[in-house]
Amino acid sequence: FTLGLATTELALHAPSQIASAMKTRANQLGFNVVISMTDNLSLAACRTAVNELMSQRVDGVLINVPLSNDDAAAIARLCGNLPALFLDVDPEADVFKILFDPHCGAEQGVEHLLALGHQQIAVLTGPLESISARLRYEGWLNTLATRDISPCVVQHGDWSAASGYQQALLLLNQPVRPTAILVANDQMALGVLRAVHEFGLRVPEQISVIGYDDTEDSAFFFPPLTTIKQDFRLLGHESVNRLVDHLHKNGDHHSDSLLLxxxxxxxxTTA
Ligand code: IPT
Structure with a gap:
């Protein structure tokens, strides 16, 4: 058997660690994995990647590309009878999927900052074309709203450390100085930490920073990053297991969907 992985940009830490975990699990089970990477976040790019995998006669596909509900349905139709497991869709999407609960993650980050007494909270989102970036942002706003708080500044990055650095400089130059920054992923948080340092502020004494992902290197940022963990090893393991089960069973896929x-x-980085 051969599994296909359609993935977003592998230069990003999370998708590359997810791909690595999938490859490890597939190897243990005696499966081969072929990878096709999209070069932008459009539906067309995802179609191209999936077509490329289908032309290589894969037995099932893993799709780690952010997709709206309509776009996920379109890709599921494109796959036809080929089993397809989605990893970056809305929990409500009507497809076979395995996801980390975005509401739970967003809430944990906000609750942590609120428990430390923060009120002036800035947010740095991921690219809003990404469903996961939108869901995290929405979850932050909803949780803050339960305490009648809205973010003092909002900036949007593209998941990269470079964008985290640039957007943090803009954010720190606003008239209201936040006491904490909620960052949508660890890679942007890496850039934020450098910007805060260059700005002459101390983390966490003068400003707190919290990330999202807990990628392999996050414990070695300076200072070591407080973050919301998504266990990518578990995700890779479970997604391959579930897709392989599905190949064997051909059962009702929705019952196998999983929210981690x-x-x-x-x-x-928080105090
Ligand atoms: C998501 C990561 O949290 C984020 O850091 C970024 O790398 C993004 O992927 C790229 O698409 S994890 C995904 C399974 C929602």
Missing amino acids: PTSLVERH
Whole structure:
């Protein structure tokens, strides 16, 4: 058997760690994995990647590309009888999927900052074309709203450390200085930490920073990053298991969909 992986930009830490975990699990089970990477977030790019995999006669596909509900349905139709497991869709999407609960993750980050007494909270989202970026942002706003708080500044990055750095400089130059920054992923948080440092502020004494992902290197940022963990090893393992089960069973795929929990990892960037 051969599994196909259609993935978004592998230069990003999370998708590359997810691909690695999938490859490891597939190898243990004796499967081969072929990868096709999209070069932008459009539906057309995802179609191209999936077509490329289908022309290589894969037995099932893993789709780690952010897709709206309509776009996910379109890709599921394109796959036809070929089993397809989606990893970056809305929990409500009517497709076979495995996801980390975005509401739970967003809430954990906000609750952590509120428990520390923060009121002036800035947010740095991922690219709003990405469904996961939108869901995290929405989850932050909803949780803050339960305490009648709205973010003091909002900036949008593209998941990269470079964008985290640039957007944090803009954010720190606003008239209201936040006491904490909610960042939509660890890679942007890496850039944020450098910007905060260059701005002459101390983390966490003068400003707290919390990330999202808990990628392999996050414990080695300076200071070690407090973040919301998505266990990518578990995701890779479970997604391959479930797709392979599905190949064997051909059963009702919706019963196999799975929502995984996230967890708060407290290190040294929040106080
Ligand atoms: C998501 C990561 O959290 C984020 O850091 C970024 O790398 C993004 O992927 C790229 O699409 S994880 C995904 C399974 C929702």
